[in-house]
Amino acid sequence: MRFTLRVWRQKDAKSPGQFETYEVDGVPADASFLEMLDILNEKLIKEGKEPVAFDHDCREGICGSCGLFINGRAHGPLPNITTCRLYMRHFKDGDTITIEPFRARPFPVIKDLVVDRSALDRIIQKGGYISVNTGSAPDANSIPIAKAAADRAFDYATCIGCGACVAACKNASAMLFTSAKVAHLALLPQGQPERRERVKRMVAQMDAEGFGHCSNTGACAVECPAKIPLSAIARLQRDFIWANLTPDPYAR
Amino acid sequence: MAEIATPVAPSVVPAPSWREGELILQNACPTGDLEKRWTRHKDNLRLVAPHNKRKLEIIVVGAGLAGASAAATLGELGYRVKVFVYHNSPRRAHSIAAQGGINAAKNYRNDGDSIWRLFYDTIKGGDFRARESNVYRLAEVSVKIIDHCVAQGIPFAREYGGYLDTRSFGGAQLMRTFYARGQTGQQLLLGAYAALQRQVELGNVQVFYNHELLDVVVEEGKAKGVIVRNLITGQISRVAAHAVVLATGGYGNAYYLSTNAKMSNATAIWRAHRRGAYFGNPSFVQIHPTCIPQSGDYQSKLTLMSESLRNDGRVWVPRKKGDTRPPHETPDSERWYYLEEWYPAFGNLVPRDIASRAAKRVCDMGYGVGPTGRAVYLDFSDAIRRFGREVIYQRYGNLFEMYEEITGESPWETPMRIYPAVHYTMGGLWVDYNLMTNIEGLYAIGEANFSDHGANRLGASALMQGLADGYFILPYTIGHYLATQLTQKLSTDTAAFADAEKETRQRIGNLLNTKGTRTVDEFHRELGKILWDQCGLARNAEGLRTAMSQIRELRERYWKEVKVVGTNEGFNQTLEKALRVADFLELGELMIIDAYHREESCGCHLREEYQTEEGEALRNDKDYAYVAAWQWQGEKEPPVLHKEPLTFEFVKPTVRSYK
Ligand SMILES: Cc1cc2nc3c(=O)[nH]c(=O)nc-3n(C[C@H](O)[C@H](O)[C@H](O)COP(=O)(O)OP(=O)(O)OC[C@H]3O[C@@H](n4cnc5c(N)ncnc54)[C@H](O)[C@@H]3O)c2cc1C
Ligand code: SF4
Ligand code: FES
Numbered sequence: 001m002r003f004t005l006r007v008w009r010q011k012d013a014k015s016p017g018q019f020e021t022y023e024v025d026g027v028p029a030d031a032s033f034l035e036m037l038d039i040l041n042e043k044l045i046k047e048g049k050e051p052v053a054f055d056h057d058c059r060e061g062i063c064g065s066c067g068l069f070i071n072g073r074a075h076g077p078l079p080n081i082t083t084c085r086l087y088m089r090h091f092k093d094g095d096t097i098t099i100e101p102f103r104a105r106p107f108p109v110i111k112d113l114v115v116d117r118s119a120l121d122r123i124i125q126k127g128g129y130i131s132v133n134t135g136s137a138p139d140a141n142s143i144p145i146a147k148a149a150a151d152r153a154f155d156y157a158t159c160i161g162c163g164a165c166v167a168a169c170k171n172a173s174a175m176l177f178t179s180a181k182v183a184h185l186a187l188l189p190q191g192q193p194e195r196r197e198r199v200k201r202m203v204a205q206m207d208a209e210g211f212g213h214c215s216n217t218g219a220c221a222v223e224c225p226a227k228i229p230l231s232a233i234a235r236l237q238r239d240f241i242w243a244n245l246t247p248d249p250y251a252r
Numbered sequence: 253m254a255e256i257a258t259p260v261a262p263s264v265v266p267a268p269s270w271r272e273g274e275l276i277l278q279n280a281c282p283t284g285d286l287e288k289r290w291t292r293h294k295d296n297l298r299l300v301a302p303h304n305k306r307k308l309e310i311i312v313v314g315a316g317l318a319g320a321s322a323a324a325t326l327g328e329l330g331y332r333v334k335v336f337v338y339h340n341s342p343r344r345a346h347s348i349a350a351q352g353g354i355n356a357a358k359n360y361r362n363d364g365d366s367i368w369r370l371f372y373d374t375i376k377g378g379d380f381r382a383r384e385s386n387v388y389r390l391a392e393v394s395v396k397i398i399d400h401c402v403a404q405g406i407p408f409a410r411e412y413g414g415y416l417d418t419r420s421f422g423g424a425q426l427m428r429t430f431y432a433r434g435q436t437g438q439q440l441l442l443g444a445y446a447a448l449q450r451q452v453e454l455g456n457v458q459v460f461y462n463h464e465l466l467d468v469v470v471e472e473g474k475a476k477g478v479i480v481r482n483l484i485t486g487q488i489s490r491v492a493a494h495a496v497v498l499a500t501g502g503y504g505n506a507y508y509l510s511t512n513a514k515m516s517n518a519t520a521i522w523r524a525h526r527r528g529a530y531f532g533n534p535s536f537v538q539i540h541p542t543c544i545p546q547s548g549d550y551q552s553k554l555t556l557m558s559e560s561l562r563n564d565g566r567v568w569v570p571r572k573k574g575d576t577r578p579p580h581e582t583p584d585s586e587r588w589y590y591l592e593e594w595y596p597a598f599g600n601l602v603p604r605d606i607a608s609r610a611a612k613r614v615c616d617m618g619y620g621v622g623p624t625g626r627a628v629y630l631d632f633s634d635a636i637r638r639f640g641r642e643v644i645y646q647r648y649g650n651l652f653e654m655y656e657e658i659t660g661e662s663p664w665e666t667p668m669r670i671y672p673a674v675h676y677t678m679g680g681l682w683v684d685y686n687l688m689t690n691i692e693g694l695y696a697i698g699e700a701n702f703s704d705h706g707a708n709r710l711g712a713s714a715l716m717q718g719l720a721d722g723y724f725i726l727p728y729t730i731g732h733y734l735a736t737q738l739t740q741k742l743s744t745d746t747a748a749f750a751d752a753e754k755e756t757r758q759r760i761g762n763l764l765n766t767k768g769t770r771t772v773d774e775f776h777r778e779l780g781k782i783l784w785d786q787c788g789l790a791r792n793a794e795g796l797r798t799a800m801s802q803i804r805e806l807r808e809r810y811w812k813e814v815k816v817v818g819t820n821e822g823f824n825q826t827l828e829k830a831l832r833v834a835d836f837l838e839l840g841e842l843m844i845i846d847a848y849h850r851e852e853s854c855g856c857h858l859r860e861e862y863q864t865e866e867g868e869a870l871r872n873d874k875d876y877a878y879v880a881a882w883q884w885q886g887e888k889e890p891p892v893l894h895k896e897p898l899t900f901e902f903v904k905p906t907v908r909s910y911k
Contacts (some may be wrong), residue, residue, distance in 0.1 A: 012822060030660075031550045038552055038773075045771050045826065050818050053825055055340065057513040059553050060654065062438055063344045085657055110484055111823040118461060121341050125453040129446035130405045134325040134723045137396070137403035142358060144414030154407035154432060161343055188305060192407045 001027045001088055004096040005040065007052055013108050013116075019098075029089040033076065034059060034066060038086055053112040057120075061085040061225055065161035067167070068113055069100040074164035074223040082162060082225040102167035104191075106209045117163045119209040120177055126196035126205040128181040130190050149187050156184035158226040165220030171212030176220040178206050179236035180228045186239055197241040203240055268800045268848040269890040276530075276896035280685040281385040287367075289724070290389040291705055293685070294728055298735035306329035308734050309476055309742060311493040313465045313520055315342030317437070317715060319499030320444035321722030323459075325892045327451030329727060331734075334491065335457060336480055338464040338515065338828075343445045346501050346513040347718065350437020351558035351651070353421065353429035354715040356394040361418055365426045367391045372903060374713060377423040377603050378678075378706020379855035379871060380905040381533070381879070383898060385685060390704050393724040394716050398430055400723060404443040408432050419647075421711035422559055423603035423910075429712045432560055434650045440715055444722070466759075467752040468496060468524045468694065471704065475694035477744060479752045481760075483828060486821040490744035490753055494737045495693045497525060499722070502677035502699035504537065506782025506836045506843065507788075510674035511543060511556040518839050521681050521700050529689040530682035530881035532702030532759035534839065535847035538674035538709055538856055540791055541607035544658055544668075545627045549777075554673040555658055557630070558651055561602045564635035564644065565668070567607070568592050569619040569628050569731055579621075579629055579667050584676045590614055594688025594866075598910040601742040605856045605869075606910060608672035613867055615671075622669045631667035661895050672789060676714060678705045678856070679846075682881040682896075685727035687721060690881075693733055697721035702879065707855025760820050763830045768813035772829045775810050779803065779833070779840055787847050792860040796848040803844065807837040842882055842891060849893065852876045861877060873905050 002025045010017030024040045031039070034056050041051035057065040061082040068083045070076035076086045099113065107115040132151065157180070165176035182199050185191030191198075214233060221230045282289040300308065309332045312323040320342055323335045339345060359365040370391035375382060398416070402408065408430050409417040418427045432439040451457040460480070467479040469490070477492035503518035504510040525531045542557045575582065589612060594601045602610075611628050620626050636644050641664070645652075652663045657667070663703040667909035681689050681696035688695050698718040705713065724790055810833070818824040853862045853869035854876070862870040878895040885891055 028548055028550050030547055030658075032552075035550050035552050039550060042771050043772060045815060045817055046769070048815075051826060053823055057339070057344055057515050058346070058349045059514060060349055060555055062435070063346075063348050063513060065340070065344050081657075082640075085654075088659065089660070114823065116340070118341065121343070121449065124446060125449045129450045130403065131450060132400070132403045132447075133328045134400055134447075134727070135396075137399040140358070140398045140402040141415050144413050145403060145410060147410045150407050150410040150414075153405075154439075157407050157432075157442065158435060160348075160438075161341065184407070188405050188407070190403060223794050228593060243513055 001029055001091070001093045003027065003036070003091065003094070006096065006098040007112070008100045008221055009052070009112055010109050012111055017109065023103055026226070027088055029087070031088050031139050032059065032084055032087065033068070033070070033086040034084050053114050055114050056084060059084040062121065062160060064162040067102045067162050067164060069167055070215040074102065074167040075225060079222050080225055080227050082160070102163050104166045104172035106172070106211055107163060107166065117161070118164060120161050120174065122209060123174065123178055123202050124181065125204045126201040127194065128202060130185065131194060143189055145188060153184050156180045156187070156228060156232050160226050163227060164223045164225065168219045168223040169212065170217065170219070171215060173214045174206050174209070174211040175214035175233050175236070176224060176228055178202050179232040182239060183232040183235040186235060195239065196248065198241050199236060199239040267797050268845040269341060269707060270845055270849060271890055271892045272851070273883060273892035273894045274750045276894050278684070279383070279896060281383060286384065286388050289385055290392055297728060299730040300731045300735050302330050304738055306332065308332065308737065309334065309493040310495050310497060310730070311336065311491060312497045312499060312696070312890065314345065314499035314700070315445070315448060315459065316345035316347035316499060316501055316698060317444055317718035318700070319497070320345070320441065320448045321719050322497060322499060322697060322726050323457055324444060324447035324451050325723050325727045326730070327454070327456035330456070333457040334493065335459040336463040336465055336478070337459070337461060338483060340461050342448060342459055343442060343628055345441060346516050347441045347715070348438050349513060350715055351434045351556065352560040353419065353431035353436045353712040354397070354440065355421065355428050355710070355712040356398045356430060356716065357391050357428060358395055358398060360416060361427050363426050364497070365428050367795060368392060369426065370428065373424050374704065374710060376908055377710040378708055379869065379908055380706065380873070380877065380900065381854055381898065382435055382704055382706035384900060384902055386704050389725070390717060390720050393720045396724055397419050397716060397719045397777070401440060401443055404447065406432065406439045406443045419560060420563055420601060422562060422601045423710040425598070429595040431560065434560070435646060437715060440719065446718070465500070465520045466523065466831065467754045468517070468527050469748050469752045470527045471746060471748040474692045476746070476748060479756050484823050486819070486824070487755060488753060490749045492742040492744045494734055494740060495695065497695040497697060497726065497730070498681065498700050499698045500700045502680070503836070503839060504674045504677050504841055506779065507674040507783050508776045509546060509551065509554050511554055511783070514553060514733060517835070519832050519835045521696065522835040522839050524681060524689065524691070526696060526884050527691070528884070529691050529694060529881055531679070531842060532682035532879050532881050533679040533707070533846065534843045534882065535787060535850070536678035536856055537674060537705050538604055538676040538678060539608045539672045541604055541611055541672050542630060542670045543673035544655065545622060545624065545671040556673070556675065557655060557656065557668060557670060559604070559802070561630060561648060561651065564647065565600065565632050566634060567600055567628055567630055569614050569621060573618045579611045579631070588619065595910045602910045603708055603710060608789060609858060609867065611672055627669040627671045629667035630670045633667070636664070674784070674788070676709055678702065678707060678709055682879065686732060687726050688729070688733065693737070695726060695730060697726055707857055759834070760832065761825065762811065763814065763816045763827065763834070764820065766811065766814050766816065768815045768817060770813050772814060772826060772833050774818065775806065775814060776833045776836070778806055782806070783840055783843065787843055787907070789859050792848045796844050800841065800844045801878055802846070803837065803840045807841070810834065811839055838887070845891065846880055846882065850876055850880065877905070
């Protein structure tokens with residue numbers, strides 16, 4: 001297959017960027033989108049040009065590294081899939097494809113298609129965990145958890161931290177990401193002691209990083225490769241209101 | 253008539269060679285009752301008082317399961333910890349991709365499991381090439397891992413009563429594998445990552461993203477720090493510490509195509525090796541039986557289909573050679589369920605080395621299926637009929653989807669086609685019972701060390717080992733060394749640091765100045781093919797000799813012909829790759845030498861000269877019951893082989909049978 005690629009090129013965070021156009025030919029239909037870019041890069045290197053920088057690692061849709069904005073959509077034209085799991089057979093021979101980085105103020109460009117998503121880590125730092133030190137846990141089966149609760153918690157826990165929800169959102173909100181963690185831990189008995197503080201602190205950090213507010217358009221869930229449901233956001237909102245508006249039962 | 257030219261002199265074509273060194277007799281293993289060894293050992297380790305911990309700096313390189321769990325726990329203990337990862341977040345480590353599960357001797361099923369049995373299965377699974385003391389300790393702490401992970405909120409699969417569910421994995425007749433759908437590694441890593449982030453928030457741990465270790469600094473036999481490159485700015489820095497922990501994962505990507513994440517590489521352990529750390533059993537590489545077969549040269553990696561699928565999937569090929577009927581048209585009587593026939597006791601759940609070799613054997617015999625004839629079927633139709641779609645979806649839904657995306661075929665309708673692929677490296681840096689390399693203060697944990705899996709790792713045991721090392725072993729043993737380092741002042745202003753930095757800069761400069769014509773990937777693919785053909789599923793002396801000269805030649809060409817564009821100053825993914833492939837080329841040679849020297853078959857290492865008539869491994873305990881620990885001597889010098897004898901006091905090595 002043959003494609004015309006319009007690729008965002010940007011030297012570093014400080015330089016301005018622009019689109020460059022490239023032709024790639026002889027791309028097998030079974031190649032993944034990233035393998036198509038590999039083919040382009042091999043060609044560019046041979047021509048002595050700088051290859052296109054893009055993030056990737058597992059190439060199986062689980063590490064959350066890859067993240068390209070393809071023809072105006074986070075992770076490309078298919079819903080709920082990472083860029084690395086997108087195959088060229090989903091495009092038409094001869095297509096022109098526009099490739100950009102995930103754009104959002106809290107995700108500064110590092111180079112070309114690579115952005116800095118460490119803001120997401122800083123949200124987790126504020127409470128996306130249960131504070132338990134190694135060595136202090138009771139026997140695992142001493143905490144029975146209803147299967148349905150564990151299954152739902154798992155659904156929320158599968159977020160891969162790719163940031164597509166932010167890129168897809170017109171407000172650049174990180175609500176789906178943040179709420180996935182809040183909902184996961186809120187569903188489990190282990191998560192209860194820190195439940196109030198967790199939601200307050202994580203939301204505050206989300207705001208501090210410059211992510212926008214959630215206006216419930218649901219654009220995030222359409223692209224989310226982990227299929228995090230919008231109910232995560234509803235759960236966060238309920239917890240947030242509860243944590244802020246109801247009196248703390250343990251206040252002095 | 254011109255004389256016929258004689259072939260190139262063998263000096264250019266070196267046969268694998270090595271020198272014998274001293275035996276390794278010190279491995280810090282305790283003696284006495286097996287069950288009491290770890291407890292007694294812990295009681296005898298030196299301690300560091302809390303106020304002193306705050307004065308001690310530890311570098312942890314890597315934040316996969318092993319590194320993240322270690323760094324978090326060391327932070328909890330009060331040490332000052334610096335973590336370096338080349339990833340843009342610790343959550344992206346290769347561990348995230350582990351699918352199937354984690355073993356633990358909980359015996360929640362009441363099916364007769366025990367620490368002893370997990371120990372026994374692991375020793376036997378490794379074909380009697382691992383230390384009894386280490387493996388017993390691993391089985392012992394496995395129990396606490398599950399407790400800790402549940403306390404962290406990891407949503408393991410549960411039964412309706414609310415208690416934890418388990419399943420079977422290869423090489424075991426028990427159900428001791430805990431899992432979180434097909435994403436166990438992800439959930440465990442996110443647990444360790446969250447614990448790490450908590451320590452960051454508390455100020456005990458600093459994590460440096462996008463930083464790659466390019467050298468280890470050693471002075472007077474002690475680890476003093478590291479040289480790292482900031483992958484975004486290209487800045488090269490010296491970092492000093494009282495101890496250095498390498499948790500940098502495996503080197504399966506030496507083969508180019510593997511199930512590993514694309515960036516996984518050997519640089520950290522290889523650089524440590526060049527600084528004097530012994531490399532244990534480098535040729536012990538696990539080839540996983542159930543992967544999606546390769547379909548073209550453009551392919552950048554191979555995708556694993558979890559071993560858990562063999563719980564319900566049946567492996568078969570048509571009984572008639574060259575049968576091109578679509579699989580559903582082949583009646584049951586004409587299907588050859590060769591694993592069930594050859595190994596009735598374990599059936600489809602034989603260990604990986606056995607299943608991989610069996611697949612190769614039936615394909616070599618001409619029974620393979622698919623366009624290339626190098627694949628076998630993994631069929632779920634019986635299981636779907638027996639349990640219904642819903643149950644099978646619950647168990648393997650995401651794997652079925654992944655298979656369909658990649659191949660365009662649905663496992664609900666037609667069996668999967670699978671073939672073995674490189675997956676895991678049992679080899680790695682040699683470590684003693686304290687997980688310390690032969691360089692004092694330099695530790696290796698997780699897949700980066702050689703320790704517990706002998707010549708073959710059982711499924712669901714890598715996650716167990718990574719977390720055992722990181723949460724429950726290293727945090728104790730490292731104090732034993734650090735207690736002696738309290739008065740050591742840290743400095744990067746030493747000759748050893750200066751040398752290491754200079755060498756690193758030179759290496760980078762050489763690569764950037766080569767101005768060749770061939771890409772790094774082209775060399776990497778070539779190396780991969782040599783290793784896969786000659787040091788893969790089956791090995792023999794002649795093939796290994798050929799491979800040795802091919803790699804030598806490839807390595808020489810690399811430094812003349814490789815083309816690396818861009819500069820050191822700034823984000824340069826081609827340069828990153830070029831540095832990693834340069835190290836793979838050197839490691840490749842050592843793998844060949846190791847495979848060549850071991851004139852027996854054991855576990856993953858099948859030397860064609862040493863097999864039974866049925867193609868099973870013929871072990872030679874008299875001559876080869878040892879760990880091969882290799883010492884670097886220089887780029888052109890043969891390495892020195894140190895043997896660490898393995899003694900078996902509690903399990904008698906037997907012919908490994910799964911029949
Ligand atoms: C597809 C797949 C499925 C698997 N499924 C299972 C399973 O179900 N059960 C099981 O038990 N095992 C499984 N395994 C094996 C298991 O996942 C790995 O062995 C294990 O996760 C390795 O963990 P680790 O912490 O040692 O290293 P890794 O997770 O590989 O982490 C390495 C870390 O080191 C860093 N690093 C490496 N080199 C450098 C350097 N030079 N400088 C800076 N940082 C560096 C990386 O950034 C990363 O953080 C699977 C493996 C694969 C490939
Ligand atoms: S919520 Fe979905 S889209 Fe957002 S980071 Fe997580 S996986 Fe990616
Ligand atoms: S490369 Fe890991 S999710 Fe795409």
